[in-house]
Amino acid sequence: MEQPIRVRILEQEYLVRSDGDEEGVQKIARFVDECLRRVRAGSEGLPEKKAAILAAFNIASEYFQAVEEKEALAKDIQARAAALVRQIEQSL
Numbered sequence: 116m117e118q119p120i121r122v123r124i125l126e127q128e129y130l131v132r133s134d135g136d137e138e139g140v141q142k143i144a145r146f147v148d149e150c151l152r153r154v155r156a157g158s159e160g161l162p163e164k165k166a167a168i169l170a171a172f173n174i175a176s177e178y179f180q181a182v183e184e185k186e187a188l189a190k191d192i193q194a195r196a197a198a199l200v201r202q203i204e205q206s207l
Contacts (some may be wrong), residue, residue, distance in 0.1 A: 125155075125163075126149045150174055 122144035
């Protein structure tokens, strides 16, 4: 069941509904807060909305990179497993 969890991002409080545990939601909120702070630190005077869009873009970029790395790792594992199966079958 969704429960409201209070998080703080850039000195603003938000109530987030989540099926996840509070620790996980707080971890995500800290990550978003850190991303926003990095963007704002690198672009003095940037409006908050643009900073949020750039931070979202950075987060999405990291996400897609992680997905690609995961897919490459899964393909590598499948190829290695298939090679091991062939070796086992040849030795029988």
